Amino acid sequence: MTRSIERREFLKKGLRVGMTAAVAGPLLRPFAGHPISALAKDVPDIAVVGGDDYGRNALKAVEILGGIERFVPKNSRVAILANVQSSHPGTFTSPTVLRSVLRLCRQAGAKEINLVSWQALKNWESTGLAQVAAEEGASLKLIERDEANFKPVPVPAGKALTEARILTVLFEHDVFINLPVTKDHAGNKFTGTMKNLMGINSPANNRTFHKENWQTDSSAIEHLDQSIADLNMAVKPTLNLVDATEFITTNGPFGPGEIIKPQKVVAGVDRVAIDAYCASLWGLKGQDIVMIRCGQEHSLGRFDLKKVKIKEIRV
Amino acid sequence: MPCAAFAGQAGNQLKESPLLSFLPDRSEFKGWAKEGDHQFFEGEDLFIYIDGGAEIYFEYGFGRVIVQDYRDEAGGRLSLEIFEMNSPESAYGMFTFKSSPRGKALALGDECQLADYYLNLCKGRYLVTITGLDQDSTPRDGLVSLAGLVEKKLGGGGERPSLVSLLPEEGLNPQSLKLFKGPLALYNIYPFYRKDVFAFQAGIKGDYANRYSLFLFEYAAEETAGGRFSETRVKFSSEPKYGHIQWDGELLRVRDDKGRAVLARHLGRYIILVLGEDNRETAEALLARAEKRLPAQKEER
Numbered sequence: 311m312t313r314s315i316e317r318r319e320f321l322k323k324g325l326r327v328g329m330t331a332a333v334a335g336p337l338l339r340p341f342a343g344h345p346i347s348a349l350a351k352d353v354p355d356i357a358v359v360g361g362d363d364y365g366r367n368a369l370k371a372v373e374i375l376g377g378i379e380r381f382v383p384k385n386s387r388v389a390i391l392a393n394v395q396s397s398h399p400g401t402f403t404s405p406t407v408l409r410s411v412l413r414l415c416r417q418a419g420a421k422e423i424n425l426v427s428w429q430a431l432k433n434w435e436s437t438g439l440a441q442v443a444a445e446e447g448a449s450l451k452l453i454e455r456d457e458a459n460f461k462p463v464p465v466p467a468g469k470a471l472t473e474a475r476i477l478t479v480l481f482e483h484d485v486f487i488n489l490p491v492t493k494d495h496a497g498n499k500f501t502g503t504m505k506n507l508m509g510i511n512s513p514a515n516n517r518t519f520h521k522e523n524w525q526t527d528s529s530a531i532e533h534l535d536q537s538i539a540d541l542n543m544a545v546k547p548t549l550n551l552v553d554a555t556e557f558i559t560t561n562g563p564f565g566p567g568e569i570i571k572p573q574k575v576v577a578g579v580d581r582v583a584i585d586a587y588c589a590s591l592w593g594l595k596g597q598d599i600v601m602i603r604c605g606q607e608h609s610l611g612r613f614d615l616k617k618v619k620i621k622e623i624r625v
Numbered sequence: 626m627p628c629a630a631f632a633g634q635a636g637n638q639l640k641e642s643p644l645l646s647f648l649p650d651r652s653e654f655k656g657w658a659k660e661g662d663h664q665f666f667e668g669e670d671l672f673i674y675i676d677g678g679a680e681i682y683f684e685y686g687f688g689r690v691i692v693q694d695y696r697d698e699a700g701g702r703l704s705l706e707i708f709e710m711n712s713p714e715s716a717y718g719m720f721t722f723k724s725s726p727r728g729k730a731l732a733l734g735d736e737c738q739l740a741d742y743y744l745n746l747c748k749g750r751y752l753v754t755i756t757g758l759d760q761d762s763t764p765r766d767g768l769v770s771l772a773g774l775v776e777k778k779l780g781g782g783g784e785r786p787s788l789v790s791l792l793p794e795e796g797l798n799p800q801s802l803k804l805f806k807g808p809l810a811l812y813n814i815y816p817f818y819r820k821d822v823f824a825f826q827a828g829i830k831g832d833y834a835n836r837y838s839l840f841l842f843e844y845a846a847e848e849t850a851g852g853r854f855s856e857t858r859v860k861f862s863s864e865p866k867y868g869h870i871q872w873d874g875e876l877l878r879v880r881d882d883k884g885r886a887v888l889a890r891h892l893g894r895y896i897i898l899v900l901g902e903d904n905r906e907t908a909e910a911l912l913a914r915a916e917k918r919l920p921a922q923k924e925e926r
Contacts, residue, residue, distance in 0.1 A: 429676075495678065496678055497809065508677060513673075562678065
């Protein structure tokens with residue numbers, strides 16, 4: 311079952327949740343492509359925009375990448391995956407950044423914008439993200455954790471994960487925007503674009519990323535990181551836009567912990583490069599993060615930032 | 626059997642949740658009211674609450690947790706988490722893991738530390754974390770008041786783990802203490818290896834004023850510690866991040882890829898390790914001070 315919260319309902323009824331049935335969609339509808347060849351030569355791989363107006367940073371980052379129309383065709387259905395893991399400061403996607411992304415999608419002529427998640431409504435409410443979704447005309451598609459709501463997707467090249475189980479509702483969309491916050495993680499030291507995709511994979515499948523009986527041992531971190539990289543072969547976001555404005559660098563991913571405020575939004579298609587850049591914001595090297603190395607081995611992108619075209623501005 | 630009661634879930638399950646009696650109500654926490662229902666998670670259901678980050682709690686020894694949000698008349702929001710860990714040592718260890726090196730110690734419970742927008746407290750086998758959800762506008766007096774109310778309800782306290790007393794006191798930053806119960810916590814503090822090479826029973830780390838960190842790894846028996854130290858020496862040699870390896874039969878010296886010196890030796894049931902700037906005299910002096918504390922402490926144990 312999918313709990314869908316539409317704007318009018320949210321505003322009229324407060325936080326009550328409406329129930330609608332999830333409609334089965336096409337099995338593996340490809341997300342909108344990236345017409346790289348049609349882009350101007352100066353479009354970078356990664357856009358980084360800093361400044362204290364986080365919403366403006368998000369708008370500008372997408373503009374630098376060639377504009378929202380590059381990613382969101384007119385009349386498309388857009389799925390957005392924000393991070394609402396915790397309501398502790400510096401652990402969830404900024405509502406201000408989300409608001410800008412929703413407005414961009416509307417501007418591009420999207421006919422439907424859905425925030426997809428199996429996280430609890432409480433998380434959406436306490437982070438302020440539910441309010442923004444309602445105000446901007448987007449819907450919350452909150453999916454029950456029942457395995458029946460997840461579609462098996464083989465990962466033939468997976469080294470630790472041979473089958474992902476992706477939210478079925480995701481495949482009813484034309485565009486998938488990955489909208490994580492970057493932050494610390496007590497297991498693999500880093501969370502960014504790639505790890506955020508655990509938010510569309512079934513919780514039961516995610517548990518296989520961790521060692522049985524929940525004890526840490528010598529291979530636990532490698533297994534977790536390899537599983538995440540494998541998962542990223544099952545789904546390719548149309549656009550990744552990372553909230554690197556304010557985030558925790560200790561006690562991640564849940565917090566509370568030490569917060570730094572780079573005030574940046576980082577956007578692009580190359581998940582490996584984006585993650586390597588975000589890791590560098592608090593002194594980590596992309597090549598030191600197993601997940602990022604595994605991502606490059608899967609040809610998901612490049613972690614050597616010297617080989618990546620980065621355009622960074624401050625507004 | 627693990628069970629979880631979620632916010633919004635009706636009925637007796639919520640009312641009967643263990644730890645419920647530890648939650649202050651409106652009459653006690655003046656000016657504040659509970660916001661929404663509490664949440665309760667036990668055993669592996671912690672993964673539902675702390676999705677993707679519960680492993681560290683299990684490494685220290687997790688039992689169950691209750692969570693309750695509060696709101697004041699001005700709209701300020703606090704989130705209270707009370708973790709029941711498996712032992713006082715588990716609670717103390719998790720407390721040190723979550724504490725900030727820049728926090729301010731408060732005289733509350735066994736240990737208490739106030740950071741910018743959050744507070745951690747441990748007492749007996751309980752770990753309390755209170756977080757201001759609005760970060761910069763967090764009412765710090767509310768944080769402390771709530772901590773005080775909860776602390777009174779938690780019963781008797783525990784003693785600091787004995788490992789803490791083995792660290793030399795002079796120059797030690799008490800806010801920097803980290804107690805380890807497994808490799809994940811150690812990895813988060815300094816990733817010596819990706820593998821669990823030290824395989825210790827317990828460990829502790831403290832930072833000193835001279836910008837050195839002292840690590841002490843404890844083993845069940847002297848032979849175990851000796852064997853593990855031999856293996857550690859081999860691993861240092863094979864790990865690409867380490868170089869300039871010297872071994873004089875007692876003391877191991879290496880340098881990491883950031884130019885920091887690592888000095889280590891085995892003594893009784895312990896491996897002692899100093900990490901810091903590449904100043905041989907300073908590092909060796911700290912190591913010597915640590916060694917002096919061990920034999921006396923060891924005989925008492």
